Amino acid sequence: MGVRLQRLVWLAGWLALVPTAAQAETALSLGNIAQPGGQAVDLELAQAATQITGVRIEPEGEGLRLVLDANGALGEPTTSVVGSALVAEIANAVLTLPEGESFEQFGPAEGIALVSVTNEPGNRVRVAITGSDGPPAVTVSSRTAGLVLGIAPGLGLASGGDEAIRIGVTGEGDEGYAPRNSSTATRTDTPLRDTPRTIQIIPEQVLEDQGITRVTDAVRNVSGVVQDGGFGSTTDQLNIRGFFTDGIFVDGFRGNGSGFAETANVERIEVLRGPASVLFGNTEPGGIVNLVTKQPLDEPFYGLEFQAGSYGFIRPTVDLTGPLNTDRTTLYRFNGAYERANGFRAFDQTITRYFAAPSLAFRLGDATTLNLDFTYRSDERPFDRGLLAIGRGVVDTPLSRIFGEPDDVSRVQEYGAGYRLEHEFSDSWQVRNQFRLLSTDTFDYRAEPLALDEGTGILPRNFRSNDDRSEVYSLQTDVLGNFFTGSVEHNLLIGLDLRRQTSGGTQRRLPGGLTPSIDIFNPVYNVVERPALSALTNEVRNNSDRTNALGFFVQDQVQILDNLIVVAGGRFDVVSQNSRNNQTGENSGQDVTAFTPTVGVVYQPVEPISLYANFARSFQPNASTDANNNFLPPERGTQYEVGVQAAITDRLTASLAAYNITKTNLATTDPDNPDFSIPIAEQRSRGIDLNLAGEILPGWNVIASYGYIDAAYTAEYFGLPPGSRVQNVPNHTASLWSTYEIQSGDLQGLGFGAGIFYVGDRAGDFEDTFDLPSYLRTDAAVFYRRNNWRAAINVQNLFDVRYFSSNNFGRVAIEPGEPLSIVGSLSVEF
Template identity: 55%
Template sequence: MEVKHSLFGLLLTSSVIVLAAQSALAEVAQQGVPTSNMLRLNQLERPVTSSVDLLAQEPSTAIVVEVTGVRINRTQTGIEVLLETANSEALKPLTRSEGNTLIANVPNAQLRLPDGNTFRQENPVSGIAEITVTNSDPSSIQVRVTGEASVPKVELFDSNEGLILALPTTAGASPNAEAAPATPEQPTAETDEEIEVLVTGEQDGYSVPTATTATRTDTPLRDVPQSVQVVPQEVLRDQQVTRLEEAVRNVSGVTTGDTFGNTRDNFVIRGFSTDFGGNILRDGFRSTGFNTGFNETANLERVEVLKGPASVLFGNLAPGGIINLVTKKPLEEPFYSATLEVGNYGFFRPSIDLSGPLNPDRTVLYRLNGVYENSNTFRDFDQGIERSFIAPVLSWQLGQQTNLRLEFDYLNDERPFDRGLIAIGDEVVDVPFDRILGEPDDVSNLEQIGAGYTLEHRFNENWSIRNAFRFLSSDTFDYRADPVELDEETGILTRNFRSNDDISSSYGTQTELVGKFATGSVQHTLLFGADLFWQNTEGTQRRLPAGLTPDLNIFDPIYNQIPRPALSELTNVVRDDNQRTNTVGIFLQDQIDLADNWHLLVGGRFDILDQEGEDKTEDTTSEQNVDAFSPRIGIVYQPIEPISLYASYSRSFQPNVFTRADGSFLEPERGTQYEVGIKSEFLDGRLAATLAAYQITKSNVATPDPADPDFSIPIGEQRSRGIELDVAGEILPGWNIIVSYAYTNAKVTESNELAETEGNRLNNVPYNTASLWTTYEIQSGDLEGLGFGFGLFFVGERQGDIENTFDLPSYLRTDAAIYYRRNNWRAAVNFKNLFDMDYIRSAEYREAIAPGEPFTVVGSISVDF
């Protein structure tokens, strides 16, 4: 309870401080401060700059304005980007931000430059990593300004020479002499009036055009020959996402897997399990796997999902794909936010998000995310959920070309250990969904500490190097009455008191060099890197001797028949082991722009893995040393600007933990994927769609050795084939949508007479899944800021185990939301499982089936300063 009270006190104190600061700023404003002679927004008759006004214009009569030049000029406060045109008043930019990039879309305009229709300048000034100006379609220009640590602050102006984007820089910084021409300190273009001031640090919109997970470089998704889906910050906010499972259900081909008593994140991507977090990354670093618990969402900027094998960049992984959690970074502008969420089942979750500079020069920035959660569950446990998390981040600009970021996070989680329901015959037992089959005080604890740094240095406008390190330590404990065997005629369930106690620690480091160069007319983005990963785990499982744990009648349960035994009474030690894994990987990748509409991606990785395990119960030690090469090649062709056709081939590898009769480990499992698809952008890039078809084959899967079933041979094979569709973006001003559909046919294609699984479907993999989430916010009038959300989430029938002995029924869940946003505050009510239907999320095995939550209401209010 001390943690609960102290963290709540921190949240309350932070809120009071922020409110006091806001009051002080208001007082200063009343006293008056110096201002420039330039007219401000509230003094102007605003030009047409909103999406509503632009869409109201008749497109058939719009005149396409020619922009004949792009120029970067120095100013007293930074630089300005000038789009030269004789008709600047006709340019009506629409601005939004994505990650650290500000995007200005200028409709009814086209670049007509003398040396090509693309302008690009890297590192033009301290704080700005890149500026690009391109034709996004035949009647629209897109300006992208990428900040080094945060989204840039930008002011837009009309002038007699064209449209100006003014970019202030940090105090004392000066533009790069090589990037900007020698010009007077005063702007060369006489300004007419200010169009818009935009200062933002968060992602805005459902459509995200770029991501780093697929290539480790900031690459437009339309140029990546593989399916990549992004769940941005606005979706996480609109759906009131508090668990990663709620976020990835918006992505095609991703379903919930074995969650180990509802204590871990585990997903199935394109038919293959992520193996308890092994395929879940945090800013590009793999988690430690089984002992990571539920990933926190309070500090997430977005969730990126790369479909298919990712070993070429991230090493030994399952072939279905990866989920990369992109965390929030420090902002250059002060930002303070406090949120309170409450709901039924005693749900209570306050959180804070604070960021800004720590010195006048703004070379040292910070961000602090913290959350506390306390609730019961719909299941009939005495044990509740108590969870606290804090994540401070510090960014330090060591020089104009060098930046260091330091990170720390702490998580403490206590919740019921819940195996869920049970199967009878080929169906889930028909009992109330709140009934537990363990004991009311079954519990799971997790304490986790993470720390790391990222150091980046730019040698010049084309070459940069990055080094990053992450340490993660997890301490997990559980104690439960585990189901063992059910007498289906009597309903008597045999159980056993068991406890796991495990400690895991990992150290990972990554170094990568990125360079851009040309060979003739062909442009290259080269990535060369190496990474190392060390992991140590040790733990035990103890059980009460057989026959001492009371049985339970699942139709008429009686709990607490005997006092819970002390841990010292669990004398049957079935596991006492220590495992060490060391991995070294070297990778090389080249993104080749053969022409403006042809993009080739070629990459390869070589891994060396050293694994050692000690079984103290048997007093044995096993070792394996394996190496593997993982290639990837893909090509993208864009017949017209908004359309990308792509094809790719990629492979993955994952070490096998099973052994032959002679004690040797099996060869690593290998995954091979072939994928083709089409990516499209509509409505000036506001709406994006991806349609993909793929086949993944996973080989060297362990199956029992016919000569000695206690050991294995690597003849198993599993195959997944499917089609996926993802659509996300803005249809009309205020109307957002994210839609997905997947058909997945995953089954065992090779086995033997002992396994008897050939032809079986893989467990927790439905043939069909679909999702729809849409919101609309009123854009003007007395009800401006009032919004509504509606969602449908369909999961088809699945097999509960690899033997296909029981089915999990299909379900359609309905969600809804209503919210109101005004000035700096937002209030919302989210309704989850609106029609209170019973459904099954996933299954571990016949005696462990996870039921879904019933009708749930979550109210929230947030204030930004």
């Protein structure tokens, strides 16, 4: 029997079961939707799009799995319901099956009448899944190459209608260079176009294309973000919009600021600019960096990568995930990394790093999920204060020369554990409860540079050591609700945060005069044997600190009109700080309360354009005291911002924002009581952020940024006159990175990338006694992607430019940028 006759026989039999003429008419229309496409597929379009090379239907429980195999990742499909069918359209894709240009299977399971996959004009593939008794329930899981659609029979239009349709996207979708959603700004998964804040996302593809392993390298792609310190090249320290940023968040939880954050389990990096206290408590007003980690997937995925390059660098990583049982109710993921490098500086110490992040996900029912995650990080590397200032510039010595001792060392060991429990009471209401514990031990021992004699080049030093421990316990509970008041839609978020951080430790120094000085132009190392720790008898710090924080907040995203959204929220915090000086037995502490509001408006005059404005505040407890020995009022940040976001195409977006941030209540010296402080100093930062990211043409990606920052102290600040520059903050930053991958022909999969990163000149230290010069760094890459493997060569600082990333403090701790380096990588996924 021919295919056409089979179709007619099946259709006649199925229509005979349908009791109404209206349903028969619907079925006939669905038959038209599901017909194999008679459209001729343009060869050039097919080659430019992701090719679906295989379609498979596999049984799964009472339903099915529709597996679409492709030569690359497929984007999230758009879905609609037509009668008893659920229709999913996949953009920028073409069906190229060995057996023809369409696929269909009749009655593959009870309750599923027909599954068809066909080509549509304009590089689109249509999947139509027709239920016998109503539209089916479908869950979409993204894969590195292809898609998987889980299909369950529908409940029928008479017994559930649209409520029987569940469309969800899980896993690692191919967001390319321009992700559309973010959770950092609102603590809910919100489209960027509906968010009245400036957010830039560095997706996984950018991290891969640039060969990034450090957060400080990743944020070079973000306007107005620069490195600010680094504690001897051992820790991520950043500045956003002119303000030092206190730590990096991971999945919305505050880190403890110790050591470099790991990227092996990071899916993307989200940078929220401007005050974020309404959701995250006491923070600096410039913004936050939030690392979004990889989660367990219900489709098996195994990824291995090996990187090797200049200065003895090697780094293997592993990424394993999938289900642990046939029902796919228990999932796992494991990310691991090992790193070893000599570095370009002349230390005897090597960099040795271990990282492991296992996680489990449990589906406890249709409405409840539980995730457990664990992390372990061990890091040992040189403690490196860097280079020195001479006059208004930086000393002209080789970048490899060190001014400490070759065996100066820093060690960090960290354990983390947490859970996330989510329960849906209904389609409109859910609760989310999550907990995170971080326990960190840090140790360093170095020859600390003191004050250089610029006439002779002699640098006094002091052997000293820090030994500290920190534990952070964080608990977050959120209630999320979606409801209407008349025609106005509300997305309500009510949250309660609890955090306790305990820390303490010592700093010990060798008594003065016992550490040998060094001639920076003719250094001689190991003049004396490094003293044992017991010889560091000058204890300058021995403290135990505790911070308890409680925050309650409410946020409402209000859809007033189809093109008008208001986001308003407020938070009340209580922060209790206690510190004990174990040397003297003295205790000090304060209790701080603060209310931080925010309000933002988004107006969309046409669909691709979003105009937005926001007002936001932040707070930070003040550690200084007045003449009455009372702690000063908290530092407060206030931002006014306006901006525009534009979807130039479906895969290319741009944004422009202008802002003004003022930070008040900064402590400065009390002129009447010089040993105490008064809260009259002020810092102001204003500027613009311009960002562009996405796919210009098939295979051609770009991420670009420009930031202008005018940051200054606008009132006298510890002796600085009004108008003084802020340390490490340039007026201008810019970046441009672009890649192109050949889409067809014998060279398909071959790609090239190039980028430039610019940072303007900066005040080198707090007193602005020297300058950090501007620099322009050029990077390049070549890669080849074929089937499930990828090989790449990344060249960083292609023209071997001498530049300086940041200064820690004073004139003796300037961090040099890495010279020309080459890293090769090979990865495979299966």
